[in-house]
Amino acid sequence: KNQVEQSPQSLIILEGKNCTLQCNYTVSPFSNLRWYKQDTGRGPVSLTIMTFSENTKSNGRYTATLDADTKQSSLHITASQLSDSASYICVVSFNFNKFYFGSGTKLNVKP
Amino acid sequence: NAGVTQTPKFQVLKTGQSMTLQCAQDMNHEYMSWYRQDPGMGLRLIHYSVGAGITDQGEVPNGYNVSRSTTEDFPLRLLSAAPSQTSVYFCASSTGGNSGNTIYFGEGSWLTVV
Secondary structure, eight states: OOEEEEOOOOEEEETTTTTTEEEEEEEOOOEEEEEEEEEETHHHHHHHHETTTTOOOOEEEEEEETTTTTEEEEEEEOOOGGGGOOOEEEEEETTTTEEEEEEOOEEEEEE | OOOOOEEESSSEOOOOOOOHHHEESOOOOOOEEEEEETSOOOOEEEEEEEETTTTOOOOOOOTTTOOOOSSSSSOOEESSSGGGGOEEEEEEOOOOOOOTOOOOOOOOOEEOOO
């Protein structure tokens, strides 16, 4: 069964600190992996998209890594800000416009 | 350029009532889809369309109908609402054929069935 598992479910960090979110998937064959940020009460917004040949992709303070051999991805947030408080969703695609969504990691950045 | 627009934002329905969630995109995207998001679960695909006149079922299609008469619009119909359909609904669109295309989501529609 194709699955996307994210950890931790929730995370609290202090402003200015770094954090790393994890995504493990069993989707096969793999096409690409995306990270989305979802603010409370809003729709998800794309952060990064990586194909199986890419190991890392950055978007400002967000850096995503991908290990297609172990089927693991991580999203690293550097120098966190209060506005980073949101849910972060890992999305894995296995063919033309077929996506599997993780349940997300809820990040709370405290001052 | 409005992106993906969903209406209504909030709706309360009684069991057995019918309603339509509207979705429109102005990016000329071929691919449109509807998801529901329930607490503690990932977004789940209800129905999708790869172009005008073409629709198909996703992971959780029961209780929902869709149509795609134009490229821009992709309404989701609940024929006889049930409490199990209480959820947040997201419409999404993207260009077709390229696996690296960005998915654009609407702002969501909060539906409560009592």
